Amino acid sequence: MCGIGGIVRPDRAATVDVSSLRRMASTLRHRGPDGFGLATGPGAGFVSTRLAIFDIAGGWQPISAEGGGLIVYNGEVYNHPELRADLARDGITTGTLTDTEVVLRLLERDGLAALDRLNGQFAFAWWQPRERRLTLVRDRFGVRPLHYAFAADGSLVFASEAKGLFASGEIAAEPDLVGIDDVFTLWGARAPRSPFRNVHQLRAGSLLVWESGRVVAERTWWRPQYAPADPGSSPEELDELMRDSVRLRLRADVPVGTYLSGGLDSSLITALAQDASEHELRTFSVAFRDALFDERIHQEEVAAELGTRHHVLEIDEADIAGAFCDVVYHAETPLIRTAPVPLYLLARATREHGITVIATGEGADELFWGYDLFKELVLRGQAERDESALDRLNELYPYLGGPGARRGPAWRRFFAQAGAADDPLFSHQTRAAATGAVKDFYRDEVAVELLAEDSMERLRADLPESFGRWSALERAAYVELRTLLEPYLLAAQGDRVAMAHGVEGRYPFLDHRVFELSVRLPEERKLDAELHDKIALRELAATVLPSTVARRPKQPYRAPEVASFFAGDSPEWVEQALSPVALRATGLFDERRVEGLVRRCRAGRATGLREGMALVGILSTQVWYEHFCGAGSGDYVAETGEPKVFIDLDVESALERV
Amino acid sequence: MTEVDALGADPRDQAVRDEISEFIEENFLYMRLDHVLQPSDDLMALALLDSLGFVELVEEVQDRYGLEVQDVEITEENFGSVNAIVAFVGRKRAR
Numbered sequence: 001m002c003g004i005g006g007i008v009r010p011d012r013a014a015t016v017d018v019s020s021l022r023r024m025a026s027t028l029r030h031r032g033p034d035g036f037g038l039a040t041g042p043g044a045g046f047v048s049t050r051l052a053i054f055d056i057a058g059g060w061q062p063i064s065a066e067g068g069g070l071i072v073y074n075g076e077v078y079n080h081p082e083l084r085a086d087l088a089r090d091g092i093t094t095g096t097l098t099d100t101e102v103v104l105r106l107l108e109r110d111g112l113a114a115l116d117r118l119n120g121q122f123a124f125a126w127w128q129p130r131e132r133r134l135t136l137v138r139d140r141f142g143v144r145p146l147h148y149a150f151a152a153d154g155s156l157v158f159a160s161e162a163k164g165l166f167a168s169g170e171i172a173a174e175p176d177l178v179g180i181d182d183v184f185t186l187w188g189a190r191a192p193r194s195p196f197r198n199v200h201q202l203r204a205g206s207l208l209v210w211e212s213g214r215v216v217a218e219r220t221w222w223r224p225q226y227a228p229a230d231p232g233s234s235p236e237e238l239d240e241l242m243r244d245s246v247r248l249r250l251r252a253d254v255p256v257g258t259y260l261s262g263g264l265d266s267s268l269i270t271a272l273a274q275d276a277s278e279h280e281l282r283t284f285s286v287a288f289r290d291a292l293f294d295e296r297i298h299q300e301e302v303a304a305e306l307g308t309r310h311h312v313l314e315i316d317e318a319d320i321a322g323a324f325c326d327v328v329y330h331a332e333t334p335l336i337r338t339a340p341v342p343l344y345l346l347a348r349a350t351r352e353h354g355i356t357v358i359a360t361g362e363g364a365d366e367l368f369w370g371y372d373l374f375k376e377l378v379l380r381g382q383a384e385r386d387e388s389a390l391d392r393l394n395e396l397y398p399y400l401g402g403p404g405a406r407r408g409p410a411w412r413r414f415f416a417q418a419g420a421a422d423d424p425l426f427s428h429q430t431r432a433a434a435t436g437a438v439k440d441f442y443r444d445e446v447a448v449e450l451l452a453e454d455s456m457e458r459l460r461a462d463l464p465e466s467f468g469r470w471s472a473l474e475r476a477a478y479v480e481l482r483t484l485l486e487p488y489l490l491a492a493q494g495d496r497v498a499m500a501h502g503v504e505g506r507y508p509f510l511d512h513r514v515f516e517l518s519v520r521l522p523e524e525r526k527l528d529a530e531l532h533d534k535i536a537l538r539e540l541a542a543t544v545l546p547s548t549v550a551r552r553p554k555q556p557y558r559a560p561e562v563a564s565f566f567a568g569d570s571p572e573w574v575e576q577a578l579s580p581v582a583l584r585a586t587g588l589f590d591e592r593r594v595e596g597l598v599r600r601c602r603a604g605r606a607t608g609l610r611e612g613m614a615l616v617g618i619l620s621t622q623v624w625y626e627h628f629c630g631a632g633s634g635d636y637v638a639e640t641g642e643p644k645v646f647i648d649l650d651v652e653s654a655l656e657r658v
Numbered sequence: 659m660t661e662v663d664a665l666g667a668d669p670r671d672q673a674v675r676d677e678i679s680e681f682i683e684e685n686f687l688y689m690r691l692d693h694v695l696q697p698s699d700d701l702m703a704l705a706l707l708d709s710l711g712f713v714e715l716v717e718e719v720q721d722r723y724g725l726e727v728q729d730v731e732i733t734e735e736n737f738g739s740v741n742a743i744v745a746f747v748g749r750k751r752a753r
Contacts, residue, residue: 387729409729410716414709433709440689440708596688605684610710 002050002061003028003499004072005159006125007151007168008134009043010213014153016045020168022638025049027167028160029639030330031074033502036639037061039070041129041649048072050644051502053252053357054080055097060644063101068129070649071104074160075122075144076506078248083117100124112137112207115221119248119511123202125158129649132212134158140222141363141510142191142204142486145495149199154213161496162199162332166628167636171199173628177446178453180588183334184438184617185455186428188487190462195333195624204486222512223464224481226474226519233520239540245511246272249359256506257282257355259346260310262298264534264541264552265361265370269508271544273359274306283308284350284358286342289316290560298552305546313349315342320564321571325623330500331492332628334621336435336613338559344497351501358498362489363509366480367518368534369473369527370554372396377427377476378531380415390416392531424463425456427476428483432456437610438617441589441597459483473523561612565619566601577622586625589618670751674723674744681718682740686711697740712737719743725750 005024007016018040025036025047032049039046039062048061053076064070077083080099087094087105094101099120106114107126112135121143126135136158138146148158151170158165165171176197179189191201202208205222208215250256250273258270260283274281283303287296296312303310320341327344328335350358365371376396382389390412419429432455439447459479467475490507498505508514518526525536533554541550565574576582578598580591600606601615627633679695686707687693693706701707707715716737720727725747736746 390729408717408720409727409732410713412729413732414713418709437708437710590691592691593689600684600688608714610708610714 002048002072002074003031003160003164004046004048004061004074004123004125004146005157005164005168006046006072006127006134007044007155007157007170008127008132008210010154012043012132014043014155016040016043018045019638020170021045021047022640023167023169023636024159024164025643026637026639028164030502031160031499035060035644036641037645037647038643039064039072039645039647039649043132044127044129044134044649046070046072046125046127048645051356051499051504053254053504054099056253058096059098059100061100062645062647063096063098063104064647064649065101065104065108067108068649069104069108070127070129070647071100071107071124073100073103073122073124074146075120075124075139076504077103077118077120077122078251079117079119081251107135112221115207119513121507121510123160134210135207136202136210137207137221138202138204140205140512140515141481141490141507143490143495143505143507143510145491146202147194147199148202148208156210162194162196163329163628163636165199166634169636173633174198175586175588175625175629177450177588178455178458180334180621181439181450181453182455182487183336185432185435186459186483186487187336187435188483188491189333190455190459190483190487196628201487204482224478224515224519225466226470226478227466228516228520231520231522233517235536235539238517238521238536239543241511241514241517242268242508242540243272243276245508245514246359247276248511249506249508250276252357254356255279255282255354256357256359257284257350257353258308259283259358259360260285260299260302260308261361261557262295262302262552263361263554264538264550265364265509267302267361267545267549268364268537268541269359269361270302270308271306271541272508274308275544281306281308282353282355283310284346284353284355285310285312286346287312287314288342288559289314290563293558293560295555298549302545302549305549311349311353313342313346315345317560317564317567319345320559321574324564324620325573325627326500327497328620328623329627330496332496332624333492334617334624335492336438336617336620337493338561338564338616339557340493340497341564342559343493344500347498347501347503350503356502357504357506359506359508361509362494362505362507363485363514364534364537365554366477366485367509367515368521368537369477370534371480372554372556373427373431373480374473374476374527375531375533376415376430377472378527378529380418380421380426381472382529383416384421387416395531424460424467424475425479427472428456428479434609435613438614441593441614441618443588443590446588471523473527474519561616562601562606565615566604566606570602573623574619577619577626582622582626585630586622588621588625594618668748671744671748674747675740677722678719678740678743681722682706682715685714695740697744699739700734701737701739702734715743719747723747723750 034052077099080102123144123146174197179193179195182189191203209217285299288294583591
């Protein structure tokens with residue numbers, strides 16, 4: 001697991017300054033605290049910061065091959081031993097025991113067809129100097145990030161995180177209103193957009209090929225497909241596959257732990273990991289001082305049952321306020337929830353306990369339809385025939401506090417009238433309507449500018465051709481993968497907050513084989529008409545966990561919002577970030593409207609979902625702007641240490657300086 | 659039995675009008691700075707409330723006046739303006 005970056009120029013005679021690469025290295029160092037490496041050549045430069053997981057001593061990057069190719073790589077390909085053996089059968093040997101070199105050798109042997117054989121989570125750049133060809137690739141679900149942008153001279157600059165682009169000195173950080181509006185519609189900027197103007201995110205499961213100053217190919221190499229030709233699978237198949245997925249994700253030359261939320265998904269992963277692990281498994285949980293959010297009883301029950309070595313990090317509102325700015329810096333996006341903050345603090349604690357690889361239950365709700373959004377969709381569908389189905393809406397979203405919790409006919413009407421049944425995005429209209437509360441605070445001119453850029457309309461236009469052939473629930477699942485999982489859960493709440501501390505998250509449910517099996521499961525094995533969810537998964541869980549755990553209803557993971565910033569005396573930075581001067585500088589939100597919101601927050605009257613999201617959205621945007629676009633934000637320091645590897649492509653020889 | 663004044667108006671109507679107006683101003687109109695709320699304002703057409711805000715308003719009326727509101731009663735006619743809410747509350751109380 002690492003940070004990667006690079007600059008390639010149209011003109012091979014143009015230089016790439018090592019100082020630019022060193023600034024990129026410094027900015028991405030949290031992703032790779034163990035060391036960094038550089039490579040330079042005619043019109044090209046590359047950087048890697050490394051978190052050592054495989055071949056600790058020998059796996060430094062960039063890695064070059066005899067054929068002249070070079071790779072900088074972030075992530076893991078879990079089946080690399082099998083792929084290495086396959087290469088060996090062709091007489092291809094590797095100088096290291098890393099997955100990185102296996103990927104490079106496979107690419108050199110098989111070209112991009114090699115991607116289909118990779119089981120894992122990765123983002124990498126493959127440089128072929130003779131052709132002056134750079135290929136950027138991102139894994140199937142977008143677990144690992146990859147950003148790129150074009151400089152004025154046509155150079156392509158790429159980096160794991162957007163801040164790496166800015167540190168290069170080639171790309172300026174400016175807000176992108178449309179990308180930000182995506183966040184305030186669907187929780188995250190949808191690739192290829194980002195919240196930064198002209199900064200692109202490579203889409204999940206896609207690749208981009210650049211040659212001598214031109215993008216010559218941009219395509220999807222894997223995408224989620226539903227409505228399978230061969231539906232059906234057995235419980236044994238799910239059991240076997242989940243065990244295999246967990247087994248592969250325990251592969252590392254360092255110890256692996258798990259995050260344990262106390263719910264079904266992480267408990268199942270922990271149980272399977274405990275079964276497969278030869279060592280005492282370490283588990284890590286967040287507990288909240290506020291009982292409304294706390295799940296420690298369930299966490300402790302599972303840890304005790306499985307006999308793991310369990311660690312609990314208890315946090316309160318002040319902890320959230322204290323880490324909020326750092327989280328926004330790492331997430332690189334406005335947020336509408338504080339939920340990434342506890343996971344940032346948990347990753348820090350995990351590293352302090354000496355664990356740098358963590359398996360979690362992420363992905364289960366998208367694959368096996370655990371979210372209330374899916375149940376809501378079933379009920380809204382049933383209500384077209386029988387309106388009484390809407391009564392069960394009162395059972396959903398139990399965590400929504402404030403006025404929404406009173407659950408009356410208006411609550412049901414909100415769902416029933418949220419969108420037309422023939423809208424391809426029917427399933428997500430209520431989320432968009434609720435999240436859009438933040439937009440009420442836009443300055444008038446911002447709202448006018450965004451009139452022609454409707455986030456939902458752009459998403460509709462971007463749906464795959466086969467979308468219309470899928471069932472309503474399959475369509476909803478696809479949209480969840482693309483709008484919630486990829487840009488928010490795996491990014492702001494996943495990769496960024498864990499990698500902020502050099503901790504790698506691994507997601508057994510996001511093995512593409514598990515996804516394909518979940519698609520083949522009949523719908524009623526995921527969610528039935530009586531709203532029993534994740535049925536096949538619960539049956540599997542019942543074989544390895546107490547039935548109370550296997551049956552436990554989902555408690556959505558959330559963290560305190562308004563109270564984190566206004567429960568007592570507000571931290572000074574909150575006052576400053578929300579001051580009229582700061583709001584005018586950012587230019588996004590109307591200072592008088594925000595003043596009204598702040599007044600209500602201070603008085604303890606902002607208790608509902610709408611205002612909680614608005615506050616977090618506005619505050620995070622202010623902090624985000626200050627970090628990346630405000631005065632002094634362009635000052636990035638250079639890495640001054642000695643690189644573990646320095647490759648000079650100009651003389652086509654590798655010189656290792658350890 | 660409802661008491662009425664000499665003009666035939668229930669004095670409680672004015673109280674409802676004031677309370678609902680205050681609720682809307684306090685909870686929603688800080689986002690509509692230049693708007694002075696009139697009891698006849700069409701709350702949705704003027705975008706004084708969004709759909710989630712409408713949920714809050716209806717539930718406030720239920721809670722504050724102890725009313726049972728039926729699904730079929732969630733209409734523009736009953737909740738579309740402050741005046742509509744005043745009339746709706748009056749009708750419910752009269753039953």
